[in-house]
Amino acid sequence: MKKTKSIFVLGVTGGIGSGKTTVCEVFERLGVPVLFADNISKEISTLNPFLKKKIITLLGNEAYTADGLLNRRFIASKIFSNKKIQKNLEAILHPEVENEIEHRLAKLQRAGCRLAIVEAALLYEAGLDNTMNAVLVVDADESVRVQRVQQRDGVTKEAVRARINAQDRGTAKMKKADYVFRNNGSPEDLARNTRFLYSVLTYLVSEE
DSSP: OOOOOOOEEEEEEOOTTSSHHHHHHHHHHTTOOEEEHHHHHHHHHHHOHHHHHHHHHHHOGGGBOTTSOBOHHHHHHHHTTOHHHHHHHHHHHHHHHHHHHHHHHHHHHHTTOOEEEEEOTTTTTTTGGGGOSEEEEEEOOHHHHHHHHHHHHOOOHHHHHHHHHHSOOHHHHHHHOSEEEEOOSOHHHHHHHHHHHHHHHHHHHHTO
16 A cells, blocks of 8 residues: 655744735645634534533633624633633633644545645644644734734724734744744735745655
8 A cells, every 4th residue: 555645734823913814825826725723713613512611611601602603702802801711711722623633634644735734823822833844933013913903904003902912922933933934015025935935845845
């Protein structure tokens, strides 16, 4: 039986407004599968009854809407103002999200995929970096990030800064990262850097 070749997994992380989602969208257009940890978290939090029960126990029935979906606005208001609740919720979600990501990556590998992306804002906090072959941190000046999120979400500067402060500062992450994009420029600059990294990674994969 022919041995299945290993899959190279790049973790992509960065704070709100950094541009990490844009990077992943470029990779997707280049044909690289991207697993978005936040989407997986929302999915399993809705479909897994045991996980749902734990979240309700922690946050109350308001954690879910009347149609059974996560009440994102309510949860955000809880975790951004209370670090203990944030940590407790992460302790519930992170292991389940990691297991699901591992399952999906194994499925991609069996299908012959050689390169995949895992996007997660809290990649280091969740310990996902330990399962990645390499990590890319996308970062930008706080003023740039605030402006981007304001334009995107129509929120106040104070609201954006509160969300930024709820996440870990990027300096420590950049020191750990294998690759760093400083994204203070245009979307075209970011796309060009992403395409270059794609060419590097595909070369590394082809040499295995």
